[in-house]
Amino acid sequence: MTKFEPVLTRNTRYPDSEKIATYLAHGGYETARSAVKMQPDAIIEMVKRSGLRGRGGAGFPAGVKWGFMPTDAPQKIVAVNTDEGEPGTFKDREIVERDPHSVIEGVIIAAYAVGANRAYVYIRGEFFLGVKRWIKAIADAYEQGCLGKNIFGSGFDLDMSVHRGAGAYICGEETAMIESLEGKRGSPRLKPPYPAQIGLFGLPTLVHNIETLACIPHIVGRGPEWFAGIGTAESKGPKIFSVSGHVNQPGNYELPLGISLREIIYEYAGGMRGGRALKAVIPGGASTPMLTASQVDVPMAFETLKAAGSELGTGAIVVMDETTCMVEAACRLSKFFAHESCGRCTPCRVGSVRLYEILERIRRGKGQKDDIEFILEIARGIDGNTFCPMGAALVNPARSAIQHFRDEFEYHIANQRCPVSGKPN
């Protein structure tokens, strides 16, 4: 096991890591102080060269996104997305609660580079502690001259506020988050126009996940080559992996992209609980297709997980051992998406509920002969036919569970009980 020096979580080892005094004592805000004296284009170029890809799930190249921001618009916005809520994912919460200043520093640099003078931090409503800490952190940053007028004497102004969410998974989607910031239901917008063209309040808006922005001070401070030196060909930098489920030590582990799933589970997360055999893994949060135990050597990177039939997503690893009923797992995951569909478009609103209902009846031992085909047909009707990426996401649990564990579904239907527990669940 090679020791990896934490980058994104390095501050969380200090007591009172959320306080500005702690952050400043360890060199905090020094990178932003120099950045606001650089040429904005040079910063965008650095982010492009770093190879940083978004950490919120989609993996879009960050520097390219910055390049989409128009240079001639008089008013622009940076919006930070921390509406973390996908089952398995709990990395953003750690940053929100324990290291707000790293992100504020990242936002200052990003806002300066794209010419934005307003920033909003959308924090999940349940993160009450995090919201309180952010309100304090922003107030302290103003007091220290890191936010407000004429930041670090550079002539650059930036105002920042927290917007507290109120419980809606869909607001993790960038345009739904923008709608929510405008005081509406979190229903995704049609794209294009992209937020960089028409975003919050009709203004060009750069939206990033909080972990993406936490990378920025390190890229600018240590250089893009340093960042690009970590990871694989198409997946650069450090990443916080959330590990949960049947492991001995669930938790967040910051490691280089490209590390194998096996190493994370067995070396870092303490291996399988009770020494049981691994059965399946969700590698990137509830919306990513499951993998089987035979795929555990896959490197955790965008391109390698895609080749393995799944996705890196948010890097949230849900580990399931041999005692897990895959019908039950797929059913539970589908229930989540059925609950969280915003209701805007029919394939997602109706399809998600129908998927869940069929899985639920199979789980209860009431499955019908054609139910597996029925599920796959509904999945085909949803995938690619919805307004936002949630459609493609919500079919993944059921479809991948059937792909890898079809015999378990068939057994449930033929025998009205579960092959794992021996009874209807």
Next chain:
Amino acid sequence: MLAEKYPNEVKKILAKYPPERKQSAVMPLLHLAQLEAGFVDRHAVVEIAGICGITETDVAEIIGFYTLYHDAPEGKLRLQVCTDISCALRGADEFLAKVCERLGIQPGGTTPDGLVTVEAVMCLAACDKAPMFQVQGPDGIAYHENMTVDKTMEFIETARKEVK
């Protein structure tokens, strides 16, 4: 009235958004309105609609869409257990069932003294610390992680003495 009870908070909330974008204030105003009673009453809906320059239906739509807002009173504390996949793999269903059994209520039900409503909710981003729940109450929201049924009952007993 919010404007009379929390004049400074309302002012601060409105200052966060452009003057012509008052609708953005609807969510923070609802959080404020809900804090004490645990739900948003009819008067608050009317007032918030007025402040934000939107209709009462618009405000009601927001309350209905976002799970943290409530339009009817329940227990003073809402004990919300996450039962999504990661928590379920670590016994969240059994935990929820046992807590409800000890309290003599069904999931979704409220104790006869009106203190606690226990319900299953979707992912709370605390997957590594299951079983866990959040408590939504007059002091905001607090997470309770790595819980046992006994620890939960202790928490409820303490709350019973403290929450009036």
